Amino acid sequence: MSSINSAQSEGPSGYRQAVELEFAEATKRYPGTDSAAVDGLSLTVPAGEICVLVGPSGCGKTTAMRMVNRMIDISDGDILVGGKSVKHRNADELRREIGYVIQQIGLFPHRTIADNIATVPRLLGWSKAKINDRVHELLELIGLPSEMATRYPTQLSGGQRQRVGVARALAADPPLMLMDEPFGAIDPINRERLQSEFLRLQAEIRKTIVFVTHDIDEAIRMGDKIAILQVGGKLAQYASPSEILLHPANAFVEDFVGADRALKRLALLRVSDIPRDQLGTANGGPEIAHDTILRDALSDLLQHGELHGRVVDEHGTAIGSLTVETLARLAKA
Numbered sequence: 001m002s003s004i005n006s007a008q009s010e011g012p013s014g015y016r017q018a019v020e021l022e023f024a025e026a027t028k029r030y031p032g033t034d035s036a037a038v039d040g041l042s043l044t045v046p047a048g049e050i051c052v053l054v055g056p057s058g059c060g061k062t063t064a065m066r067m068v069n070r071m072i073d074i075s076d077g078d079i080l081v082g083g084k085s086v087k088h089r090n091a092d093e094l095r096r097e098i099g100y101v102i103q104q105i106g107l108f109p110h111r112t113i114a115d116n117i118a119t120v121p122r123l124l125g126w127s128k129a130k131i132n133d134r135v136h137e138l139l140e141l142i143g144l145p146s147e148m149a150t151r152y153p154t155q156l157s158g159g160q161r162q163r164v165g166v167a168r169a170l171a172a173d174p175p176l177m178l179m180d181e182p183f184g185a186i187d188p189i190n191r192e193r194l195q196s197e198f199l200r201l202q203a204e205i206r207k208t209i210v211f212v213t214h215d216i217d218e219a220i221r222m223g224d225k226i227a228i229l230q231v232g233g234k235l236a237q238y239a240s241p242s243e244i245l246l247h248p249a250n251a252f253v254e255d256f257v258g259a260d261r262a263l264k265r266l267a268l269l270r271v272s273d274i275p276r277d278q279l280g281t282a283n284g285g286p287e288i289a290h291d292t293i294l295r296d297a298l299s300d301l302l303q304h305g306e307l308h309g310r311v312v313d314e315h316g317t318a319i320g321s322l323t324v325e326t327l328a329r330l331a332k333a
């Protein structure tokens with residue numbers, strides 16, 4: 001894909017590989033406190049996956065994330081990026097290799113959008129021409145017109161600023177990205193749009209990402225895996241979104257995920273995920289496209305006051321029947 005070529009050409013194979021990230025009993029005790037803010041956190045994020053850290057306020061999400069790029073020192077245990085301990089790395093160098101996106105205050109107000117995006121490439125000593133190419137590629141990648149390059153952050157909407165924050169973090173094509181509530185200050189509708197845009201982008205760039213949020217719905221949407229932390233920085237569960245919705249590890253997770261976890265599970269699946277032999281023979285009812293999200297299919301059926309609908313493929317051909325009973329079973333499966 002042409003839009004990330006100038007950074008790709010940096011790597012030995014023409015492509016900067018994502019790296020595995022491992023927390024190995026990572027612990028943080030702030031000076032003057034009795035209890036740990038992060039307590040023996042162990043989990044591995046495979047290269048190219050999104051790990052969402054989620055949990056109530058004060059559970060240690062930001063502390064865990066900031067230990068990765070050494071903005072916060074590790075008290076005990078270790079964190080390995082690409083198999084190497086971050087403890088023995090030069091902190092400045094390490095930070096240049098790790099993209100970092102935070103809520104709101106990330107951009108330099110007196111620098112243009114282009115200058116903001118170019119921050120790390122400039123530190124790395126890239127040529128002006130190369131930086132310019134990269135800035136315009138990134139603007140295209142995040143869906144902003146080129147003329148925005150000369151604007152200042154206050155001349156952009158909140159959503160546009162967050163996109164620029166993502167572009168800046170991606171500028172030097174880091175193999176690992178840390179994102180701390182990146183869409184937290186955006187209204188719910190634009191937030192959903194940014195989430196989907198980011199997932200589309202991630203499907204192309206396949207970075208290893210640690211994403212902090214306190215919003216379980218955002219975690220379910222964004223995470224390949226979710227790490228749920230309890231206050232005291234203890235890991236309550238680390239698993240895929242559907243595993244967490246289906247099999248919460250304990251009462252804390254069950255409570256945190258919420259009473260509507262059956263509906264949340266339906267939001268993760270599409271009609272096309274149901275094996276054909278579980279769809280009955282088509283016999284009327286409202287039409288349901290095969291790529292409909294199951295939660296929407298259920299809501300359609302209920303709105304029509306029907307107990308089953310006719311599933312159609314991309315050509316409009318009926319391929320089976322979807323019943324409310326099947327949906328109820330899948331929600332609990």
Ligand SMILES: Nc1ncnc2c1ncn2[C@@H]1O[C@H](COP(=O)(O)OP(=O)(O)OP(=O)(O)O)[C@@H](O)[C@H]1O
Nearest residue numbers: 030031033037056057058059060061062063064214
């Ligand atoms: N610099 C510090 N000195 C002492 N304690 C701190 C410091 N920073 C954070 N803490 C404490 O460590 C714990 C974890 O904080 P942290 O900011 O990592 O939580 P969080 O899950 O990111 O919270 P939130 O969702 O509210 O941002 C909290 O109890 C917090 O008060």
